[in-house]
Each structure stands twice: as C-alpha cells, then as structure tokens.
Amino acid sequence: MDLRALISVSDKSGVVEFAKKLSKLGVEIISTGGTYNLLKESGIDVLKVSNVTEHPEILGGRVKTLHPKVHGGILAKRTQEHLSELNEHNITPIDLVVVNLYPFKETILRTDDLDEAIENIDIGGPTMIRAAAKNFKDVMIVCDPSDYTKVIETLENEEANMDFRYDLALKAFSHTANYDALISEYLRKRANKGLGDTYTKTFEKVDELRYGENPHQRAFVYKSVLDENTSILKGEQLHGKQLSYNNINDANGAIELMCEFSEPTAVNVKHANPCGVATASNVKEAYLKAYEADPVSVFGGIVCLNRTVESDLAKELNKIFIEIVIAPDYTDEALEILKSKKNIRIIKMEIKERSKTWTTKNISGGILVQDSNEELWNKDTLKVVTEKQPNDSEMEDMEFALKVVKHITSNGIVVVKNKQTIGIGNGQVSRIWAMENALSRSNVDLKGSVIASDAFFPFDDCVQMAGEKGICAVVQPGGSMRDEDSVKMADKYGMSMVLTGIRHFKH
Structure with missing residues (x-):
C-alpha cells in the first residue's frame, strides 16, 4: 500500500x-x-x-x-x-x-x-x-x-x-x-473583557436525554468547560434513573434560587417555579415550613436543601412523591431510607453563592445575552415612602420575599411571613391576577405578612387587596406614574412600603 x-x-x-x-x-x-x-x-x-x-x-x-x-x-x-x-x-x-x-x-x-x-x-x-x-x-x-x-x-x-x-x-x-x-x-x-462583536462559547456533550420537554422532542445536555458556578451538571447522582430534560431544567431553577440563601433553607420547585421556600434554624424545620407553604404543588416536584439530610428529614421526604432531592450530603441512614423509593433521584452537590456571569436565551435566528441578575437591592438607597416605617423583622421578610420573587416568572408576587412563603403568584399577564393568585393560594392567616412584587404597581388595586388581607408591608421597585396612589393606599391601611429602584422581571 x-x-x-x-x-x-x-x-x-x-x-x-x-x-x-x-x-x-x-x-x-x-x-x-x-x-x-x-x-x-x-x-x-x-x-x-x-x-x-x-x-x-x-x-x-x-x-x-x-x-x-x-x-x-x-x-x-x-x-x-x-x-x-x-x-x-x-x-x-x-x-x-x-x-x-x-x-x-x-x-x-x-x-x-x-x-x-x-x-x-x-x-x-x-x-x-x-x-x-x-x-x-x-x-x-x-x-x-x-x-x-x-x-x-x-x-x-x-x-x-x-x-x-x-x-x-x-x-x-x-x-x-x-x-x-x-x-x-x-x-x-x-481579563474580564466582557463581550466582543462576536459571542463564542464552547460546550461539551454530557449525555443524550430520553426526550425533551415532550416525548416527541429529541434532547441533549451539554456543559460549559469554564463556568465555575454551582450547577446541577456538577452534582453526583446517588440513586434513581437518568435525569430528564425537565428534571434538569427544574433542578437548575431550584439551585439558582437556593444560591440566594446561606441559612438552613428548603426550596420546593415545580415546573421551574418555586412553590414553597422557607428558612429556619435547621433544615428539617425549613423543609416542613416549605412543604406547609404549598403541600399540593410539591407533589412530583423537586426539593433542594442546603444542609446534610439526616434520617428524620429523609422520613419526612418519603411521605410524598418527589422526583428529585438535592442536598450537599446525606447520612448513610438517610440514604437507605430515601433509596427505598425506586424512582427518586438523589443528587449530592455543594450549593454556593453564584458569581456574576452571562445568561443567554435562544430566539429564532440568534440568542439574547445579558448579565445574570445578581443584584437584589441596595440597602443604602432604599426609600420608605409611607408614614409607617418597617421594623427589622419586616425588613428581613421583605428581603426574603425579594430573593424568591426574583426567581419566579413575571408578573410575580410573593407573600412571606417569618421567612416562609405563604403565597406565590407567578407567570400572569396582569399584576392584579398575580396578586389574586398569591393571596388566594395561601392557606394561613396573612396578617403580619409582607409582599414583594417583581415590578411596580401600575395602579393602587394590588396594594388595596393586600391591605384588605392584613398585609403589613410591601416591597417593590417603584417607577410607576401612579406610585403616589399606591403609597396613599398603603397609608390608608397602615402598611409600610419600601421602594428598591431595582426591577426583577423574569421572562
């Protein structure tokens, strides 16, 4: 030859x-x-x-x-x-x-x-x-x-x-x-050079998935080589069948929200939106509070935790059908309990604060690229615009509510009491509908709770609804031509209102 x-x-x-x-x-x-x-x-x-x-x-x-x-x-x-x-x-x-x-x-x-x-x-x-x-x-x-x-x-x-x-x-x-x-x-x-006239990134294939969002769609998962942020793709799967396209997408939403918290916290997610979030002195209590926030939607959902799962918590998790549980670690006894359910996916991974990066969204013929939404509020420039000043507990709950509302689809309203979501209204084309959903889905007394809105209130009707339910404080970006109407309505019901100047649309 x-x-x-x-x-x-x-x-x-x-x-x-x-x-x-x-x-x-x-x-x-x-x-x-x-x-x-x-x-x-x-x-x-x-x-x-x-x-x-x-x-x-x-x-x-x-x-x-x-x-x-x-x-x-x-x-x-x-x-x-x-x-x-x-x-x-x-x-x-x-x-x-x-x-x-x-x-x-x-x-x-x-x-x-x-x-x-x-x-x-x-x-x-x-x-x-x-x-x-x-x-x-x-x-x-x-x-x-x-x-x-x-x-x-x-x-x-x-x-x-x-x-x-x-x-x-x-x-x-x-x-x-x-x-x-x-x-x-x-x-x-x-060199932290930002983006140039061309946008070039490379991804490496991790796996071919069983199917995409629906069974008739093919799907694959690729990973970024240089992204150092917390990612479901860096987790270790300890049990259960292959993660699906929807599993990965939903888990990503849970992890991104969990990155907002350092205290013992539980994040329950369904269809990429949080349905129950709570912080407590220990992770078991946090999970029970998050479950109590919406015991219906979490069925078939994802539970993300930022502390080690022990046997008593594993027993609580096994009381309902959960697709995925994510935590930094599990005791041997907890693993044995969880593995008694054949189909639950158990993921072990550290969850740490995310660093600023770029986010992309596919559109026909191209992509949209933007900074990741890392800023929550600037405490030095917050404006209390009502006669009533919020107390420290209300400020803590408003910060908690903003962390959650930032991760739900717009229009979004989140109701929080004692660092526990008690009502979430997301993905509505009208802000009043988002408010109605958040208030009507709550199964606890709303008096003394706070609400966070991802964007300004175009009218005072949302504030009026909140006041009628006994909500004590509102946090929102402000910027509406009718902001003053909303402030007057808050004063009417003895509520405090804080303007952040930072919108949190998520589309």
Whole structure:
C-alpha cells in the first residue's frame, strides 16, 4: 500500500497499536517529537518530520511541521496539475493525518498560570488538521482515537468511503473550532473583557436525554468547560434513573434560587417555579415550613436543601412523591431510607453563592445575552415612602420575599411571613391576577405578612387587596406614574412600603 501517514498526537491512547497496523499495511509513517520517540521505542519503522522537511525543529519545538513539504503534501489534490507540482518540488503526498492537540483544556483546569496556558496553545496541530480536513476527498484526517479501528478497516478494504472521510473532516473542524473557542473564552474571562462583536462559547456533550420537554422532542445536555458556578451538571447522582430534560431544567431553577440563601433553607420547585421556600434554624424545620407553604404543588416536584439530610428529614421526604432531592450530603441512614423509593433521584452537590456571569436565551435566528441578575437591592438607597416605617423583622421578610420573587416568572408576587412563603403568584399577564393568585393560594392567616412584587404597581388595586388581607408591608421597585396612589393606599391601611429602584422581571 503506497501511502504516507503523518502521526503527531498529544493524546497517545491507542496510537502504538494503530501505528503497528498501519505499518503492516505498508503505510509509511512520519512523526514528530514525543510521538516519534514512542513509536520508535515500540519498534515501529518511523521517519522524523525533520528528515522530510530537511529542516530541524526550532524554537523549542514551536516550529516543526509548518513547512511546504508537510502542508504541500497534505493540501495537494490528486490532480495531474498538483501532483506534477509536488514532483517538481520533491514533495511526497500525505494521505493520512493523525493529529490531536496540546492539552489546553486540561492545563487551564489544572493551573491558573497564564504562561503555561499559552505554551499549551497548539499552532501546528490545528493547521495540519484544517489542511487535511479541507482536502478530505484525498486525505483522511483523524483527531479522535475512537476512529482508529474504522480507519484501519477502511484501509484494509481499500474503500474510498467518501461519507466516512466527510464525517472525519466534520469532526476535525468541530475539534479545532471547540479548541479555538475555548482559548478565546479563557482569555476573555481571565481579563474580564466582557463581550466582543462576536459571542463564542464552547460546550461539551454530557449525555443524550430520553426526550425533551415532550416525548416527541429529541434532547441533549451539554456543559460549559469554564463556568465555575454551582450547577446541577456538577452534582453526583446517588440513586434513581437518568435525569430528564425537565428534571434538569427544574433542578437548575431550584439551585439558582437556593444560591440566594446561606441559612438552613428548603426550596420546593415545580415546573421551574418555586412553590414553597422557607428558612429556619435547621433544615428539617425549613423543609416542613416549605412543604406547609404549598403541600399540593410539591407533589412530583423537586426539593433542594442546603444542609446534610439526616434520617428524620429523609422520613419526612418519603411521605410524598418527589422526583428529585438535592442536598450537599446525606447520612448513610438517610440514604437507605430515601433509596427505598425506586424512582427518586438523589443528587449530592455543594450549593454556593453564584458569581456574576452571562445568561443567554435562544430566539429564532440568534440568542439574547445579558448579565445574570445578581443584584437584589441596595440597602443604602432604599426609600420608605409611607408614614409607617418597617421594623427589622419586616425588613428581613421583605428581603426574603425579594430573593424568591426574583426567581419566579413575571408578573410575580410573593407573600412571606417569618421567612416562609405563604403565597406565590407567578407567570400572569396582569399584576392584579398575580396578586389574586398569591393571596388566594395561601392557606394561613396573612396578617403580619409582607409582599414583594417583581415590578411596580401600575395602579393602587394590588396594594388595596393586600391591605384588605392584613398585609403589613410591601416591597417593590417603584417607577410607576401612579406610585403616589399606591403609597396613599398603603397609608390608608397602615402598611409600610419600601421602594428598591431595582426591577426583577423574569421572562
């Protein structure tokens, strides 16, 4: 078999056996650096690239394959014109390029040393990969060791197999695109440069899911390499079947809300919206308060906790059907109790405060990108606009309510009493409907509670409804032309009202 292969790999898994099979097929092998040494030590007949180029590697190995005798051999079409030109310049065609790249990802995940990261940016590798992929009709490009077996089978059968060559080229361009995107993302993030005229991020496939939001939709989950925030994708699943698309989406909502809290807290979520949230002196009490807030909606939902689950709490969790429980840890006894239910998914993961990042939303033909909503309120610029001043307990409950309303879909109203949600009205096209839902869904006495609104009140009707129920304080951003009407209504019912100046729409 009169073929030439160039092999230069960072990931050397399987390469010796692969090269041996190529050699048995009569393929001439040229190689560089560490790959050359490995193949030579393994008894494989291999030629140094520097012998082909008739030029030594220079700059500590930074320049070794960037040479016409390499790239001419890769890029030449098998036409009379190109072959004649190769012959004129004494260049041998290269028919197979086996290259994978310096471990840039592994380096930046291991160290924060910029110089080391820069040294692990491959130059010659991507150039050879792209050249071979461009000329895929005549050159096979292999950047994934999992393709070695199929390549050997193709060569043994002397198949043209153009579909396979095309697939290898597609994988190659995806490989270099991912590599370059990761470098760009790393450098931009490191220097806190914000966004440029193009938005480039790379994600790695984690799994193919059983289906999407509905059974007729295909679905996959990908993870970001550089995002250091708390994520369901970093959790360890201890029990239960594979997470579904909806499970992951709902769990993400629960975790994002839980990141707002440091005290022992329970967050119950259904369809990506909180249905019960509470803080207490211990996590069992917090869960019981969150469950009491809405014992109906939590059925088939997600429970997220920020303290270790012990046996007494596990027994309470097992009293109802829960899709997922998320916590930083579980005692052995608690795990045994929870695992008695076959289908519950048990996730172990640390939940810590999120750092500021970008959020994206798909739209037809593009994406929307914005800062993540990390600001809650500025206590130094809050304005109490009513005659009645809120006391410390009411201020604590208003802060709690804002943390929750920030994570429900607009229009949103949250009613809180003693750091426990007692009414949530979310996803309404009218703010009065959101208020009606929040008040009507409460199963406890509303007197002494507070409400938070994600946006201003366009009229005073919402405040009037709250006052009639005995609610004592309101927190909202303000900014309506009729703010004064709402203030007067609050004064009428002896309520305090605090304006934050910060809206929390979530669409």
